[in-house]
Amino acid sequence: MALILITGASTGLGLAAARTLTAQGHSVVVHTRSPDRLPDLAPYAFVHGDLSHMGETLSVAGQADAFGRFDAVIHNAGVYRDPGALQVNTVAPYLLTAAMAKPRRLIYLSSGYHLDGSTDLDGIDFAETRVRPGAYEDAKLYETTLAFAVARRWADTVAHVVDPGWVPTRMGGPGAPGDLEAGHRTQEWLATAPEEEIVPRTGGYWYHRKVSRSHPAASDPDFQHALLERLEAHTGVKLG
Template sequence: MALVLVTGASTGLGLATAAELADRGHDVVVHARASVRVDGLDILDRMRGVVLGDLADPEETVRVAEQANAFGRFDAVVHNAGTMNDPHTMPVNVLAPYLLTASMPLPGRAVFLSSAMHLSGRPDLDPVLSGRGGSYSDSKLLITAFALALAARHPGTRSHAVDPGWVPTRMGGSSATGDLVEGHRTQVWLATAPEKDIEPRSGGYWHHRAVRRPHPAARDAEFQQHLLQALHTRTGLALPDADAAG
């Protein structure tokens, strides 16, 4: 069975992802912003553990990584946490997944939550470097590019981006037309399915277990490199060596 970390797992897709992984017998560590977010959740007794911290705060994000590292190297990390709150969009949706990846041993698999809205995003790195501006769509383009960059540069980690659809979570709203069940099943599958069942084995952009074509910038090697450099510059942390996931 796999050891899996799921961020933003107190509600919505993250909670559904963690619950299904646990139902399938995997060891699941759930992340929440604060203990009050998970107090009383009836799934906690089925979880391997809980890590806490606000992913909008880089220092707290690094502490989340430190807590997670106490469980050992993860077989998979599902970077589910996200927000549409403008001041926190880039920190939570882009910087936090990078910081966690740079602060932990590379997992066997990494799954990053994207969105179809990334297709209207701008390949603009200024919000990463300056910490100002950038839309939700921009953030999802950047995290999709990061997922594919990780796949290209670290073949020991199977890295994918997922569009879960517009689903009726707290962020998606009650008018969302997507299927909440289908919205999390691809993440569970990518995190735990036999590698022979996943094609491409790394570097895919998925929607409901079907490969889709991402924004051209997300697959552009030069843009990926500029993004990694910008994230390194902004955070002061580099990704682990490629063989760290072996």
């Protein structure tokens, strides 16, 4: 059975995935922003930290590494129209990826909105503290690009991206038209399925267990390099 970390798992898709994977017999470590956000009926181990702050994000990485090398990390945590869109959706997954021991599998949750993200990195402030139009779209493009960069750089770790769809969670809202159950099945499958069942082996952009279209810039090595340079400069932490 697998050892799996899920970020942002106190509610929504993260909690649903934690419950399913635990029921399947896997060992799940749940990340929450603070200890008072523990899920009800949770038989999980926990790590805590506010991913909008780099110091707390690095603390989460240290807490997680205490469990040993993970078989899979699901980067589920995210915010929508929020001042911390870039910090939570891009900087935090970058820092956790760079600072933690390399897991066997990495799964990043993106969004179809990443297709509208800007490739103009010169105008991006990763420390911005305002609700900026387009910040969510940009952040999800950068997270997708990070995943593809890891897939290209790390031969011994597979990395995939999941678009869960617009589903009725707290972030998606009660009127979201997507299938909530389908919204967490793909990341569970990518975290635990036999490797030979997953094609491509690494670097896939998935929607409901099917490979889907991603922004062409996310697969561009030059854009990947430019993004990683900016994230390294912003965080002071280098991706190996």
